[in-house]
Amino acid sequence: MAGRRLSNEINAGSMADIAFLLLIFFLVTTTIVEDKGVLVKLPIWSEEPPETKRLKTRNVFSVLVNAQNELLVRGEPVRIDELREKTKEFIVNPQKREDLSERPNMAIISLKNDRGTKYKAYLEVYNELKAAYNELWEDSAQRQFGRSYENLTTTQRRDIRADIPLVISEAEPTSFGEED
Numbered sequence: 001m002a003g004r005r006l007s008n009e010i011n012a013g014s015m016a017d018i019a020f021l022l023l024i025f026f027l028v029t030t031t032i033v034e035d036k037g038v039l040v041k042l043p044i045w046s047e048e049p050p051e052t053k054r055l056k057t058r059n060v061f062s063v064l065v066n067a068q069n070e071l072l073v074r075g076e077p078v079r080i081d082e083l084r085e086k087t088k089e090f091i092v093n094p095q096k097r098e099d100l101s102e103r104p105n106m107a108i109i110s111l112k113n114d115r116g117t118k119y120k121a122y123l124e125v126y127n128e129l130k131a132a133y134n135e136l137w138e139d140s141a142q143r144q145f146g147r148s149y150e151n152l153t154t155t156q157r158r159d160i161r162a163d164i165p166l167v168i169s170e171a172e173p174t175s176f177g178e179e180d
Contacts, residue, residue, distance in 0.1 A: 058099055059106045061090045065125055067116030080124050087132035091164065104136070104164040112171040126168075133166045140164060 063083070064072040071078050073086060091107040093100040101107035109129055113122055134149075140160045141149040149157065 055108065056102070056106075059101045060108050060110050061087065061101070062110045063112070063125060063129070065111075065113045065117045065121050067114040069118050069121035071121075071125060080128060083125065083128040084132045084135070087129055088136055091132070091136060105162070107167065109168045110171060111168055113173045115173045117173070129168055130166075133164065136164050137161070 062074055066072065071080060071083065073083065078086060087109065090100050091104050093102070111125065111129065137157075137160050138149045140163065141147060141152055141156070144160070145152060145156055149160070152160070
């Protein structure tokens with residue numbers, strides 16, 4: 001016994017195999033979250049040029065985000081926290097003003113950005129415009145059906161959207177710093 005020495009080594013031959021199997025297991029079972037971005041329904045592709053339609057200026061709510069991320073609504077500077085209420089007022093036109101939309105189903109939101117606009121500013125503006133429509137739909141659902149918009153049937157939602165359609169037209173961005 002005096003001639004025999006005990007070895008303090010651990011057999012690590014299978015450690016690489018175990019690490020490899022664990023790596024494969026985690027790669028297979030892990031879900032990778034994809035960024036969804038802004039979900040927008042695009043028109044159906046057509047080879048034919050779209051028909052040109054003359055719109056009354058009063059029915060177009062033009063929103064511009066310039067290269068300095070400043071918000072201009074119908075040529076006037078507006079803060080982002082005012083945009084939702086101004087949009088709702090334009091769409092519904094409760095006082096029947098001559099400079100706001102004739103009816104909610106004729107209102108068009110025209111969103112235009114500069115190529116220098118930050119994505120964050122674009123998203124903030126888009127979210128406020130969408131939120132305005134969501135609030136209008138909710139108000140209409142409560143008024144017509146006495147329930148939340150989320151709890152309506154598909155037909156009831158379709159009726160509300162026919163009265164207040166979501167129409168956000170995005171124009172081609174202008175070159176950096178170029179404003180109309």
